[in-house]
Amino acid sequence: MISIDGAILARIHAHGVRDYPNEACGVLLGALPVSSTQPRVVTRELPLGNSRESGEQYHRFVITPRDYLDAERRAGELGLDIVGFYHSHPDHPSVPSDYDRDHAFPGLSYIITAVEGKIWASPRAVRTQSWTLALDRSAFHLEADLGETTQGSANTAAHSSANEE
Ligand SMILES: [Zn+2]
Incomplete structure (x- = not known):
């Protein structure tokens, strides 16, 4: 379970759009639940630079050990925990890859x-989902659908048909 407010989501979307066609990534800081009936509460995001070599940036994000240590230190300073990570999928669905x-x-x-940049004149965040990994690491489970972004002038009918693959 995750709890995240709209202002943080909007900044995550903006980061994905800004870094398109590369993947954007960052750390989610907040409070880890003390029991399984409580949500992970995200109280702020920490954007990270994309450390992957430039030729591969567009298809896989990586969080380096240095990034992780910096994020842990920052979380500690703020009295927060690392509760997760975010990244964008340029021109791909908001579904985790094998990677x-x-x-x-x-x-x-x-x-x-998911950030789509081929359908509109400028890229936009179209869908956001939150996932958690099974304890045995066999699969991701959908934790929350955090909405589809439909504002703007796009013709949504044309969009859905153009997007079928
Ligand atoms: Zn991914």
Whole structure:
């Protein structure tokens, strides 16, 4: 379970749009639940630079050990925990890849934002979902659908048909 407010989501969307066609990524800080009936509460996001070599930036984000240590230190300064990570999928659905599964940890939230840049004149965040990894690491489960972004002037009918693959 995840709890995240709209202002943080809007900044995550903006980050994904700004870094398009590369993947944007960052850390979610907040409070880890003390029991399984409580949500992970995200109180702020921490954007990270994309450390992957430039030729590969567009298809896989990576969080380096240095990024992780910096994020932990920052979380400690703020009295917060690392509760998850976010990244964007340029021109791909907001669904984790095998790569994502291999690099994730159970017990955290993984927010993925689909950013489409081929349909509109400028890229936009179209869908965001939060995922959690099973304890045995076998699969991601959908934790929350954080909404589809439909504002703007796009012709949504044309969009859905153009997007079928
Ligand atoms: Zn991914």
